[in-house]
Amino acid sequence: MGGPSRATPHTTSRAAVLDVIRAAGTISRAGLVAATGFTGATISTVVRALIDDGLVRETGRAESTGGKPRVLLQLDHGARYAVGVHLDPMGVTYALTDLTGAVVSRVTRADAGGDDPAAMVARTARQVDALVEGAGVERDRVLGVGLVSATGGARPLPSMRHWAHFPVAEELERACGLPVVPGNDATAAALGEYWSGGVGETSVFAAVYMGTGIGAGILVDGIPYHGASGNAGEIGHVCLDVDGPPCWCGARGCVEALAGPAAVVRAARADAGLARAAELGAAGAGGADGGPTDGPGGGGRAGRSEAAEFAAVVRAARRGEPTARALLERSARYLAAAVRTLANVMDLDLLVLTGPGLAVAGSVYLPAIRSELEGAFFARASHPVEVRLSASAATAPAIGAATMVLQSRLVPLRPRVRLPEDLSESAAPAPR
Amino acid sequence: MGGPSRATPHTTSRAAVLDVIRAAGTISRAGLVAATGFTGATISTVVRALIDDGLVRETGRAESTGGKPRVLLQLDHGARYAVGVHLDPMGVTYALTDLTGAVVSRVTRADAGGDDPAAMVARTARQVDALVEGAGVERDRVLGVGLVSATGGARPLPSMRHWAHFPVAEELERACGLPVVPGNDATAAALGEYWSGGVGETSVFAAVYMGTGIGAGILVDGIPYHGASGNAGEIGHVCLDVDGPPCWCGARGCVEALAGPAAVVRAARADAGLARAAELGAAGAGGADGGPTDGPGGGGRAGRSEAAEFAAVVRAARRGEPTARALLERSARYLAAAVRTLANVMDLDLLVLTGPGLAVAGSVYLPAIRSELEGAFFARASHPVEVRLSASAATAPAIGAATMVLQSRLVPLRPRVRLPEDLSESAAPAPR
Numbered sequence: 096m097g098g099p100s101r102a103t104p105h106t107t108s109r110a111a112v113l114d115v116i117r118a119a120g121t122i123s124r125a126g127l128v129a130a131t132g133f134t135g136a137t138i139s140t141v142v143r144a145l146i147d148d149g150l151v152r153e154t155g156r157a158e159s160t161g162g163k164p165r166v167l168l169q170l171d172h173g174a175r176y177a178v179g180v181h182l183d184p185m186g187v188t189y190a191l192t193d194l195t196g197a198v199v200s201r202v203t204r205a206d207a208g209g210d211d212p213a214a215m216v217a218r219t220a221r222q223v224d225a226l227v228e229g230a231g232v233e234r235d236r237v238l239g240v241g242l243v244s245a246t247g248g249a250r251p252l253p254s255m256r257h258w259a260h261f262p263v264a265e266e267l268e269r270a271c272g273l274p275v276v277p278g279n280d281a282t283a284a285a286l287g288e289y290w291s292g293g294v295g296e297t298s299v300f301a302a303v304y305m306g307t308g309i310g311a312g313i314l315v316d317g318i319p320y321h322g323a324s325g326n327a328g329e330i331g332h333v334c335l336d337v338d339g340p341p342c343w344c345g346a347r348g349c350v351e352a353l354a355g356p357a358a359v360v361r362a363a364r365a366d367a368g369l370a371r372a373a374e375l376g377a378a379g380a381g382g383a384d385g386g387p388t389d390g391p392g393g394g395g396r397a398g399r400s401e402a403a404e405f406a407a408v409v410r411a412a413r414r415g416e417p418t419a420r421a422l423l424e425r426s427a428r429y430l431a432a433a434v435r436t437l438a439n440v441m442d443l444d445l446l447v448l449t450g451p452g453l454a455v456a457g458s459v460y461l462p463a464i465r466s467e468l469e470g471a472f473f474a475r476a477s478h479p480v481e482v483r484l485s486a487s488a489a490t491a492p493a494i495g496a497a498t499m500v501l502q503s504r505l506v507p508l509r510p511r512v513r514l515p516e517d518l519s520e521s522a523a524p525a526p527r
Numbered sequence: 528m529g530g531p532s533r534a535t536p537h538t539t540s541r542a543a544v545l546d547v548i549r550a551a552g553t554i555s556r557a558g559l560v561a562a563t564g565f566t567g568a569t570i571s572t573v574v575r576a577l578i579d580d581g582l583v584r585e586t587g588r589a590e591s592t593g594g595k596p597r598v599l600l601q602l603d604h605g606a607r608y609a610v611g612v613h614l615d616p617m618g619v620t621y622a623l624t625d626l627t628g629a630v631v632s633r634v635t636r637a638d639a640g641g642d643d644p645a646a647m648v649a650r651t652a653r654q655v656d657a658l659v660e661g662a663g664v665e666r667d668r669v670l671g672v673g674l675v676s677a678t679g680g681a682r683p684l685p686s687m688r689h690w691a692h693f694p695v696a697e698e699l700e701r702a703c704g705l706p707v708v709p710g711n712d713a714t715a716a717a718l719g720e721y722w723s724g725g726v727g728e729t730s731v732f733a734a735v736y737m738g739t740g741i742g743a744g745i746l747v748d749g750i751p752y753h754g755a756s757g758n759a760g761e762i763g764h765v766c767l768d769v770d771g772p773p774c775w776c777g778a779r780g781c782v783e784a785l786a787g788p789a790a791v792v793r794a795a796r797a798d799a800g801l802a803r804a805a806e807l808g809a810a811g812a813g814g815a816d817g818g819p820t821d822g823p824g825g826g827g828r829a830g831r832s833e834a835a836e837f838a839a840v841v842r843a844a845r846r847g848e849p850t851a852r853a854l855l856e857r858s859a860r861y862l863a864a865a866v867r868t869l870a871n872v873m874d875l876d877l878l879v880l881t882g883p884g885l886a887v888a889g890s891v892y893l894p895a896i897r898s899e900l901e902g903a904f905f906a907r908a909s910h911p912v913e914v915r916l917s918a919s920a921a922t923a924p925a926i927g928a929a930t931m932v933l934q935s936r937l938v939p940l941r942p943r944v945r946l947p948e949d950l951s952e953s954a955a956p957a958p959r
Contacts, residue, residue, distance in 0.1 A: 297755075298754075298755045299754050299755040311872075315752075320747075321874070322730075322731050322873055322874020322875070323729075323730045323731040323874045323875060323876035323910065324874055324876070324910045325874070326871075326874045327872065327873060327874035328872060328874075329871040329872065329874070330871070330872060332867075332868075332871045332903065333765075333868045333871065333872070334767060334864040334865075334867055334868055335766060335767065335768070335769060336767070336768060337767060337860055337861060337864045344903050345902045345903045346864075346867060346899070346902055346903035348864070428769055429769060432766040432769045432778075432780070433766075435764075435766055435778060436764075436765045436766055436868055436872070437872055439758075439761040439762070439764045439765065440743075440759065440760060440761065440762060440765070440868070440869055440872050440873065441754055441759060441872065441873075442753070442754020442755045442756055442757070442758045442759040442760075442761070443754070443755060444755035444756070467778070470777045470778055471764065471776050471777045471778035478755065478756045
């Protein structure tokens with residue numbers, strides 16, 4: 096019989112119950128039955144297990160609404176903690192969150208992680224220890240460390256090729272004595288915005304992240320959309336000109352090659368007056384020039400990262416340099432078109448602009464993106480897409496990295512139901 | 528506490544079990560436990576209910592593998608049926624499928640559905656009756672009728688504005704005496720390919736559908752990805768030129784405006800020699816010219832639909848008309864870039880080209896799309912994306928429409944878990 100050997104994906108009842116309790120704050124067993132659709136028996140069993148694990152506690156009774164008062168449940172905030180680490184050329188941000196994703200403590204080190212992986216791992220492990228001890232949290236309550244970057248936690252910078260074979264996660268795990276969950280900074284940024292409660296009711300939500308490159312993290316009902324290989328949301332390679340300049344990805348006219356931070360900096364450097372006014376450094380080796388043989392745009396050289404150079408161009412525009420302003424407005428037009436494509440393909444209802452690039456240049460990019468979406472969607476009588484600047488651009492990826500640990504250690508999505516070959520059995524004739 | 532009031536989405540255990548049995552063909556209860564991760568008790572309960580409903584039957588025993596032989600289960604193919612109707616300007620296709628989505632009978636009427644909604648509904652109802660009776664299927668075993676088109680089942684052609692307020696689904700329901708499930712033809716095409724077993728193991732699969740317009744249907748693990756408002760996969764409005772021609776959607780440089788079938792026909796008409804050679808009709812009123820005031824490209828006039836005119840251009844190219852060939856190759860370049868964007872954003876692992884437009888012109892579009900994806904993904908060392916021409920372009924949407932009925936009537940996705948405001952209760956101090 097036809098059809099691929101796979102059933103519908105689904106999560107555990109434990110996951111659903113824990114998530115509803117987190118979202119509600121306090122809720123009764125009856126409330127959980129109504130919210131999840133599970134039977135009272137299932138809810139009782141799941142809640143009992145969560146209480147036994149110390150994750151949930153009974154916290155009081157709902158004011159009687161006629162019937163007998165109902166016992167309320169809530170997460171035991173301090174039952175578990177997680178650390179999130181965001182490796183970014185602009186610096187490394189650490190966040191310690193409780194079971195609810197609320198930030199207990201955080202710190203940023205203006206340090207791209209250096210160029211020596213072993214040293215970076217040692218430094219990171221020391222910082223994690225300091226963060227946990229400083230907050231007075233019992234170490235055995237820390238579930239693990241989420242490690243995110245533009246390269247999925249593997250390297251602070253895409254251009255650090257010599258890191259490619261260095262097992263950062265494994266080494267950090269050894270150094271910290273804690274499980275390490277690696278991830279993508281754009282997806283972590285989306286999770287951070289979501290768990291921080293900043294996005295409210297939304298079904299399909301994307302965080303557009305502009306750091307050295309451009310990416311997007313996508314959540315569907317709060318669950319990261321990963322795609323077939325964990326590379327979903329690659330809007331940096333949305334094509335905006337079939338005859339455009341070659342991109343390192345092998346294609347032409349990608350938004351990153353046309354208008355990403357590295358492209359803006361490249362154009363600014365090409366303008367002697369602007370380069371001087373913005374105090375840009377000379378183009379360096381490594382990933383800085385974003386050419387076809389290069390990794391994702393920038394930051395590979397010693398000295399200022401591409402993101403820092405981009406910030407310098409933004410400052411020049413703020414000071415009134417017309418060429419700097421024009422470069423950013425052109426970049427914003429292109430990014431707006433790429434974002435419209437993302438909104439069309441994924442059918443988003445909310446978009447948050449984040450990452451260091453958009454944190455410094457949001458005043459230019461936000462209006463361009465809003466007007467692009469309003470024009471297109473109004474005419475099609477489609478629903479509006481809300482666009483916001485992140486209120487926590489600097490810390491959202493680190494918070495999201497911590498929530499990745501909470502999700503993976505407490506409420507793992509049940510592995511997609513697969514049908515092993517050996518389960519498809521050949522029938523012997525039925526007894527007559 | 529932060530976080531939106533919503534838990535993770537999940538489907539019923541009945542859905543998962545039914546889908547695993549469908550995919551396996553035959554499987555034992557032990558196999559179901561292993562495949563779904565549910566307990567033996569849950570499986571027994573669910574299977575019992577499915578047998579009582581007559582959907583599943585015990586079919587024999589697995590050859591003994593040491594232990595005692597296990598009873599095998601399979602869907603009762605003939606227990607339920609569904610009808611799928613695909614309204615397309617090229618004609619209306621009807622398919623009757625059994626419980627497994629296998630086609631029992633199908634027919635195509637070369638008839639765009641006419642211009643009178645009431646007459647179309649009456650004609651469709653008569654055809655559904657004839658199909659069911661002709662196949663000797665008991666009517667009370669037919670679950671319903673899936674009705675799909677470029678406008679979500681509402682109208683055969685986007686340009687039929689006077690249909691906008693005609694309740695096609697409700698009227699057809701009345702005329703047939705069967706529930707009608709309306710849907711989008713691109714999503715139905717993807718479901719049809721999936722249930723027909725043509726796509727095999729795939730996690731994120733898209734069917735790119737080119738009819739009068741361009742769209743994509745996306746399945747994640749076999750479940751349609753709808754987005755926030757059911758409009759996901761709108762690749763017709765992927766921007767490929769920020770300074771491009773205005774699109775009816777309100778934006779500029781959309782692939783549909785640059786290179787969709789209507790744009791190709793428009794360009795062909797502008798070339799007197801080619802228009803003659805391809806025997807194109809003059810541009811008509813209504814949706815034919817795809818201008819900004821118009822609905823999705825084409826087909827609004829009496830006489831040949833835009834899709835038929837596009838087919839005429841394709842035939843001219845086959846006969847060696849260089850200008851026709853050039854127009855199609857240019858269109859293919861643009862569509863390839865849009866498809867690369869779709870593959871990047873959704874992280875696809877399989878793509879099937881379907882719909883009347885790609886069925887007639889696949890020999891031009893397939894190589895262009897393949898080379899575009901190979902170039903881009905190879906350089907990024909990402910996984911390859913397999914691209915195929917549909918083997919059942921003509922019937923996939925109708926089959927998918929029928930499977931929409933099977934899905935919605937037998938294994939409805941449990942509504943997304945929401946947390947009504949009134950479930951979030953205020954805590955009274957816990958008794959000490």
